Amino acid sequence: MVYGTLFSDPGENYKTLDIGREIMSRLILKDLVKKFDNVAAVNHVRLEVEEGEFVTLLGPSGCGKTTTLRTIAGFYQPDEGEIYFNDKLMNNIPPAKRNTSMCFQSYALFPHMNVWDNIAFGLKMRKIPQPEQKKRVAQALEMMSLSGMEKRMPGQLSGGQQQRVALARAIVTQPDILLFDEPLSNLDAKLRVQVRVEIKEMQKRLGITSIYVTHDQDEALAISDRIVVMNQGQIEQVGDPQSIYLHPMTSFVAGFIGLANILSGQVVARKENQVQLELPFGRFWAFAGGLRASVGDTVRFSFRPENVVQYREGGPNKVSVTIQHAIFMGDAIDLFLDAKGTRLRARAESTAKLKPGDLAVFSIDETAFQFLE
Amino acid sequence: MAATKQKNLWYVRQARRKRRFTTLLTVFFILVQVIWVGVPIFMTVLWSLVDPSHPWSFPNILPEKLSWGQWIYVFKYTNILRALKTSYTLAPCAVLLSFLFSLPTAYVLGRKQIPGKKFFQTIVLLPIIMPGMVVALFLSRVFNAFGLAQNFFGLVLAHTLMGLPYMIRVLTTSFEAIPQDVIDAAENLGANTFVKIKDIFLPMVRPGLLAGMIFAFTTSIEEFNLTFIIGTPTFETIPTILYSFLGYNFIRTNASVVALIMMIPNIIMLFAVENFLKSDYLSASLGKL
Numbered sequence: 001m002v003y004g005t006l007f008s009d010p011g012e013n014y015k016t017l018d019i020g021r022e023i024m025s026r027l028i029l030k031d032l033v034k035k036f037d038n039v040a041a042v043n044h045v046r047l048e049v050e051e052g053e054f055v056t057l058l059g060p061s062g063c064g065k066t067t068t069l070r071t072i073a074g075f076y077q078p079d080e081g082e083i084y085f086n087d088k089l090m091n092n093i094p095p096a097k098r099n100t101s102m103c104f105q106s107y108a109l110f111p112h113m114n115v116w117d118n119i120a121f122g123l124k125m126r127k128i129p130q131p132e133q134k135k136r137v138a139q140a141l142e143m144m145s146l147s148g149m150e151k152r153m154p155g156q157l158s159g160g161q162q163q164r165v166a167l168a169r170a171i172v173t174q175p176d177i178l179l180f181d182e183p184l185s186n187l188d189a190k191l192r193v194q195v196r197v198e199i200k201e202m203q204k205r206l207g208i209t210s211i212y213v214t215h216d217q218d219e220a221l222a223i224s225d226r227i228v229v230m231n232q233g234q235i236e237q238v239g240d241p242q243s244i245y246l247h248p249m250t251s252f253v254a255g256f257i258g259l260a261n262i263l264s265g266q267v268v269a270r271k272e273n274q275v276q277l278e279l280p281f282g283r284f285w286a287f288a289g290g291l292r293a294s295v296g297d298t299v300r301f302s303f304r305p306e307n308v309v310q311y312r313e314g315g316p317n318k319v320s321v322t323i324q325h326a327i328f329m330g331d332a333i334d335l336f337l338d339a340k341g342t343r344l345r346a347r348a349e350s351t352a353k354l355k356p357g358d359l360a361v362f363s364i365d366e367t368a369f370q371f372l373e
Numbered sequence: 374m375a376a377t378k379q380k381n382l383w384y385v386r387q388a389r390r391k392r393r394f395t396t397l398l399t400v401f402f403i404l405v406q407v408i409w410v411g412v413p414i415f416m417t418v419l420w421s422l423v424d425p426s427h428p429w430s431f432p433n434i435l436p437e438k439l440s441w442g443q444w445i446y447v448f449k450y451t452n453i454l455r456a457l458k459t460s461y462t463l464a465p466c467a468v469l470l471s472f473l474f475s476l477p478t479a480y481v482l483g484r485k486q487i488p489g490k491k492f493f494q495t496i497v498l499l500p501i502i503m504p505g506m507v508v509a510l511f512l513s514r515v516f517n518a519f520g521l522a523q524n525f526f527g528l529v530l531a532h533t534l535m536g537l538p539y540m541i542r543v544l545t546t547s548f549e550a551i552p553q554d555v556i557d558a559a560e561n562l563g564a565n566t567f568v569k570i571k572d573i574f575l576p577m578v579r580p581g582l583l584a585g586m587i588f589a590f591t592t593s594i595e596e597f598n599l600t601f602i603i604g605t606p607t608f609e610t611i612p613t614i615l616y617s618f619l620g621y622n623f624i625r626t627n628a629s630v631v632a633l634i635m636m637i638p639n640i641i642m643l644f645a646v647e648n649f650l651k652s653d654y655l656s657a658s659l660g661k662l
Contacts (some may be wrong), residue, residue, distance in 0.1 A: 073557075073561055075557055075560075075561075094560075095557075095560045095561055096560050096561070096562075096563045096564060096565060097563075100561065101561065101562070102557070102558065102561045104554045104557070104558060105554075106552060106554045108552065108554035108555045108557065108558035109555075109558075110555060110558075110559070110572075110573065111555070111577065112576040112577055112579075121559070121562050121564075121572075122562035122563055125562055125563030125564055125568065126563055169558075169562070173562065173563075
C-alpha cells in the first residue's frame with residue numbers, strides 16, 4: 001500500500017495532538033422536512049445524536065440522506081422542523097457560522113491554493129492568530145502524514161492524498177460536528193477499507209460528533225456507532241450495526257443490508273416462545289421473539305443466507321431443495337436453491353461439493369427468523 | 374535476411390504508411406499556416422520598408438531598395454503618436470470597465486438558476502454577429518443624444534460595449550466550471566460573501582478572465598466603426614489612421630507601417646498571456662474528479 005496509516009504510532013501522536021475539543025455537541029433533529037418542488041426529500045426525520053457519537057445515514061440514492069446532511073450543514077433551509085446543536089436552535093444560522101466541517105465526496109479542495117493554505121483556510125476565517133494557525137496546521141499535517149507536502153497544489157496529489165488534505169482541513173477548525181458526504185466513494189476499494197478505519201480512529205480520538213452519509217452498507221457497518229437506515233425521505237430503522245444486521249425490522253432494511261430471504265407465511269401453531277409457520281415448501285418452527293401474531297395470522301419475515309445451511313443429524317427445520325446455482329466466493333459458496341418453486345439464498349462452506357442440479361437437504365435455524373413490520 | 378523479411382510484414386508496412394500520412398498532414402498544416410499568416414506579415418514588413426523614391430512595381434519580385442522612409446513619413450506627417458497614446462489609454466479603460474460590467478452578469482448567468490437563462494446568454498452574444506457598421510450607425514445616434522460623441526468617456530463606453538460580449542461569454546463559462554462543492558466548502562469553513570468572491574471565485578475564474586481581457590483589449594485596439602463615427606476628428610486611434618491610408622487614396626506602404634504598429638504590441642501581449650496561462654492549476658486538479 002502506498003499510503004501509510006494515519007497513526008503509525010498512535011500513542012506518540014496522541015500526546016502531541018490538541019486538536020480535539022473538550023466541548024462536544026449533541027445534534028437533535030426534530031421532525032425535519034425538506035421539500036424540493038413540493039416533493040419531500042426529507043420527510044419528518046427525528047434523530048438525536050449523542051456527544052462524540054458516530055452516526056451513519058445509510059440508504060439508496062435519493063433516500064434523503066445527503067439532503068439531511070446538507071440541511072444540518074445549513075446549505076438547505078428546512079421547510080419544517082428544527083435543528084439543535086446542544087440547546088441552540090440552528091435553523092436560521094448561516095452555514096458559515098455553524099462551526100461544522102464537511103468532507104465532500106469530491107474533496108472540494110481549493111484548486112488554486114496549496115495544501116497549507118487549504119488547511120489554514122478555516123482558521124483564517126475564524127481570525128485565529130498567526131502563530132496558533134501555524135501550530136494547528138502543522139499538527140493536522142502531521143496527523144494526516146502530509147508533512148512535507150505543504151507547498152504542493154491539490155492537482156499534484158493523488159486521490160488518497162487529496163482525501164487526507166480534505167480531512168485535515170475539516171478537523172483543524174475544531175468543529176462541533178463533522179459531516180461526511182460519501183467521502184470514500186472516489187477511492188479504490190482497498191484504500192477505501194483502510195481509510196474508513198482511519199477516519200473512525202481519528203473521530204474517536206478527537207471525540208467529535210460525526211454524521212456520515214453513505215450508500216455502502218459494508219462501510220456503514222464497519223464505521224458507525226449507530227446506523228440510521230433511510231428510505232424515501234424517512235427513517236426506516238435506527239440501531240447499532242449489529243442490531244441493524246441481525247434484527248432488521250422492515251423488509252426494506254432486511255433487503256438493503258446484507259442478503260436476505262424475505263417471505264411471508266401463516267402462523268399455524270404456537271407454543272411457549274415458538275411459532276410454527278406454513279410455507280409453500282413445508283412447516284417451520286421459529287423463535288417468536290416479540291411477535292404478537294396469533295394462529296391464523298399471516299406474517300412477513302426474513303432470514304439470512306448464512307442461516308440456511310446443509311442439514312446435519314438433529315438439525316432444525318429440514319427443507320429439501322434443488323441447487324440452481326453455486327457460486328464460489330473464496331471464503332464460502334453462495335447458493336441459489338429451489339425449494340418447491342420458492343427461491344432461497346443459502347451459504348455453504350467453501351469445501352462443500354455442490355453442483356447445480358444436485359438434490360440436497362438444508363435446514364433453517366429457528367433463531368434466524370426476523371419478523372418484519 | 375531476417376531484416377528484409379520483417380520489412381515486408383503487413384503491419385510494419387501499415388505503420389510506416391500511417392507515419393508517412395501523419396507527417397504529410399503536419400507539413401500541410403504548417404504550409405497553410407505559413408501562407409495564411411506568415412506571407413501577409415512578411416509582405417507587410419516588406420511594403421513598410423519600400424523606399425519612397427524607388428517604387429515596388431510589377432516586374433520586380435522584391436523591392437529595389439529598402440529604407441525607413443515610410444516609417445519616418447508616418448511618424449512625421451500623421452498623428453500616429455497621439456493615436457498610439459489614445460488607443461493604449463482607451464483599451465485598458467475599456468477592459469477595466471467591461472470587467473466591472475461583465476463580472477456580475479457572468480456570475481448570474483454562470484451560477485444562478487434564472488428563468489430564460491439560455492435566452493439571455495444568446496442575447497449577450499448578439500452584438501458580435503451584427504455587422505459592426507450597423508451597430509455603430511445606430512449606437513452613434515444614442516451617443517449623440519446623451520452628449521457622448523466627441524468625448525473620451527463616450528469612446529471608452531463605446532469600446533466597452535464592443536468588448537463586453539466576449540468578456541461575458543468567457544467569464545460565464547468560467548463561472549459555470551467551478552464545482553458547487555468548492556463554494557460550499559468555503560462557506561462551510563466560515564467564508565462570507567466577500568471572502569468567497571475575493572479568495573475563491575476570482576482566483577478560479579482567472580484564466581477565463583485573462584482570456585476575456587485579451588479579447589476585449591484587441592477588440593478595442595482594432596475598433597474602427599464606432600470610433601470613427603463618434604470620435605473623429607477630436608480623437609484619432611491607430612485604426613482611424615490606418616483607414617485614412619486605405620479607401621480612395623490607397624497607400625499600401627504607409628498602411629503597412631500603421632498595420633505593423635497596431636499588430637506588434639498585440640502579438641507580444643498574446644505570447645505573454647499565453648505563457649501566464651500555462652500555470653493552469655485548474656484543469657490539473659479538476660481533471661481528477
